[in-house]
Amino acid sequence: MQVVVCVKQIPDPAGPQALDPETHFLVRPTEQVLDDTDRYGVEMGLQIAQKHGGSVTLVSMGPAGSMQGIRQALAMGADKAVIIDDGDLKGSDALTTARVLAAAISRQAFDLVIAGTESTDGYSGVLPQMLAELLDAPALTYATSVEAGDGAITIHRQTAAGYDVVEASLPAVVAVTAGVVEPRYPTFKGIMDAKKKDVETLSASDLGIDTALDQRVDSVEAAPPREAGAKIEDDGEAHLRIIELLEQRKVI
Amino acid sequence: MASVWVFVEEDNGAPSTIGLELLTKAREMGDVTVVYLGEGGDAAFARLGEHGASRVVHLDSGDALPAAPVAAALADLAGESGPELIMFGQAYTDRDVAGRLAVRLGRSLLSNASDVALDGDGVVTTHEIFGGTQLAKASVAGPGPHLVIVRPKSFPVEASGGGAPEVSVVELPDAGAAAATITARHAEEREGPQLGEAAVIVSGGRGLGAAESYELVETLAKKLRAATGATRAIVDAGWVPYAKQVGQTGKTVKPDVYIAAGISGAMQHLVGMKDSKTIIAINKDADAPIFGIADLGVVGDVHNVLPKLIEALESR
Numbered sequence: 001m002q003v004v005v006c007v008k009q010i011p012d013p014a015g016p017q018a019l020d021p022e023t024h025f026l027v028r029p030t031e032q033v034l035d036d037t038d039r040y041g042v043e044m045g046l047q048i049a050q051k052h053g054g055s056v057t058l059v060s061m062g063p064a065g066s067m068q069g070i071r072q073a074l075a076m077g078a079d080k081a082v083i084i085d086d087g088d089l090k091g092s093d094a095l096t097t098a099r100v101l102a103a104a105i106s107r108q109a110f111d112l113v114i115a116g117t118e119s120t121d122g123y124s125g126v127l128p129q130m131l132a133e134l135l136d137a138p139a140l141t142y143a144t145s146v147e148a149g150d151g152a153i154t155i156h157r158q159t160a161a162g163y164d165v166v167e168a169s170l171p172a173v174v175a176v177t178a179g180v181v182e183p184r185y186p187t188f189k190g191i192m193d194a195k196k197k198d199v200e201t202l203s204a205s206d207l208g209i210d211t212a213l214d215q216r217v218d219s220v221e222a223a224p225p226r227e228a229g230a231k232i233e234d235d236g237e238a239h240l241r242i243i244e245l246l247e248q249r250k251v252i
Numbered sequence: 253m254a255s256v257w258v259f260v261e262e263d264n265g266a267p268s269t270i271g272l273e274l275l276t277k278a279r280e281m282g283d284v285t286v287v288y289l290g291e292g293g294d295a296a297f298a299r300l301g302e303h304g305a306s307r308v309v310h311l312d313s314g315d316a317l318p319a320a321p322v323a324a325a326l327a328d329l330a331g332e333s334g335p336e337l338i339m340f341g342q343a344y345t346d347r348d349v350a351g352r353l354a355v356r357l358g359r360s361l362l363s364n365a366s367d368v369a370l371d372g373d374g375v376v377t378t379h380e381i382f383g384g385t386q387l388a389k390a391s392v393a394g395p396g397p398h399l400v401i402v403r404p405k406s407f408p409v410e411a412s413g414g415g416a417p418e419v420s421v422v423e424l425p426d427a428g429a430a431a432a433t434i435t436a437r438h439a440e441e442r443e444g445p446q447l448g449e450a451a452v453i454v455s456g457g458r459g460l461g462a463a464e465s466y467e468l469v470e471t472l473a474k475k476l477r478a479a480t481g482a483t484r485a486i487v488d489a490g491w492v493p494y495a496k497q498v499g500q501t502g503k504t505v506k507p508d509v510y511i512a513a514g515i516s517g518a519m520q521h522l523v524g525m526k527d528s529k530t531i532i533a534i535n536k537d538a539d540a541p542i543f544g545i546a547d548l549g550v551v552g553d554v555h556n557v558l559p560k561l562i563e564a565l566e567s568r
Contacts (some may be wrong), residue, residue: 219389
């Protein structure tokens with residue numbers, strides 16, 4: 001089973017986020033972390049490859065920087081990584097990103113492509129679907145459980161009402177939700193091995209992708225602020241203030 | 253007059269709420285065609301007409317996972333009749349169809365919009381970023397069809413009193429290698445008020461300390477006839493199902509009262525609940541960002557405050 005996992009390096013979400021004042025693109029520091037939601041996809045890929053034999057290749061687009069985030073995913077156990085790092089891809093929309101990833105993935109045979117449902121920094125939430133269309137494969141989205149093997153795949157797909165059981169043939173694209181599996185922590189050996197693993201760097205032109213930007217951010221301004229009300233220390237009686245407010249709002 | 257298409261999925265035999273929200277905006281911008289996915293029927297189509305649809309294109313995907321065949325059919329239709337704008341809701345199937353359609357049409361897709369406007373040939377959208385503290389305006393220039401995905405609760409549901417729309421049925425093509433089949437559907441038990449519609453919501457976060465403490469949230473919610481919600485952190489930790497998640501990657505809610513228990517107020521959460529009419533926050537950390545938008549902030553431990561609150565409500 002040849003498994004590809006799409007991963008993204010993002011600015012540490014715990015730190016301050018900023019947009020470039022000129023381009024309105026997200027400022028990306030050299031040190032970026034693995035998007036936390038991608039740990040679920042990596043874990044899912046590793047489990048499937050372990051069960052059926054095969055390899056896990058990471059594919060990522062964005063400034064490589066120190067590659068801290070990619071190394072995190074390699075340290076979990078992925079075999080190798082392909083990163084498309086090209087200044088001309090800055091500010092790319094989801095469609096261009098999907099074209100780049102699809103072109104990188106198509107260079108070799110694959111059975112399964114795994115992605116998160118949406119990234120933490122961009123959250124356009126449409127990339128796995130675009131990838132599937134480009135790869136002419138089913139898109140098994142919002143997966144809360146995944147069983148793959150024998151040329152077929154079955155998932156539980158989150159719906160507004162509950163979940164659907166969805167089946168398709170491989171090759172397929174799966175977009176997993178957080179919590180689909182319990183991601184492992186890298187071992188010390190994993191971290192050491194990750195430093196020696198093969199990371200290939202490509203440009204957009206290596207893949208024959210047009211980098212023209214169709215979508216632009218024209219302006220960014222502060223939203224009207226919401227006024228905060230009273231802030232009180234709980235002295236053991238704070239619940240009474242809550243009751244008072246609930247009464248005022250006619251909830252009780 | 254511009255031609256605007258709105259994708260509306262059926263939910264429990266009727267047009268989805270988000271679909272009706274989009275119609276309120278769409279009819280302001282032009283002549284509205286609804287692309288309706290579901291079993292359909294006169295009552296559902298009449299409802300779409302009442303909300304401003306002059307035409308309905310009816311698609312029924314049966315047991316096929318809809319996105320691949322629906323996007324293929326829509327690409328053909330859009331090629332023939334060339335709408336200026338196609339609107340989708342930030343919802344599961346909507347996103348799947350929109351993503352595939354963007355590839356088919358080779359069009360940039362604007363997602364997470366909280367507002368949309370046609371501007372000459374182009375389209376301009378508004379996006380709440382960084383937890384809603386900033387508003388970004390994005391655009392795609394040139395002729396349509398432009399593709400936009402709009403966040404829930406961006407527009408109110410308001411009937412306009414239109415008559416029955418003209419309905420046509422479009423057969424869906426075989427999706428070939430991209431096909432997938434729905435072999436079973438499971439409805440989770442819906443107990444009490446639902447997140448999207450509830451007037452009162454009680455949500456829990458990391459400050460609860462452990463999965464077991466979510467029971468405090470549930471007990472309080474029951475007393476207040478409220479829906480229960482959660483942050484991404486505790487959903488990711490597996491304490492509660494994804495369906496409970498409020499925030500950027502979950503549901504957008506605007507209840508009359510939102511009680512945030514043990515929630516620090518990560519940007520990802522705030523964007524999903526900041527427009528609640530009244531926000532009550534309980535958190536140990538006095539510097540938590542949630543206090544910046546709370547009408548009443550209690551600096552304290554949820555394990556002390558919630559049991560007392562529940563007890564006081566019980567004795568009323």
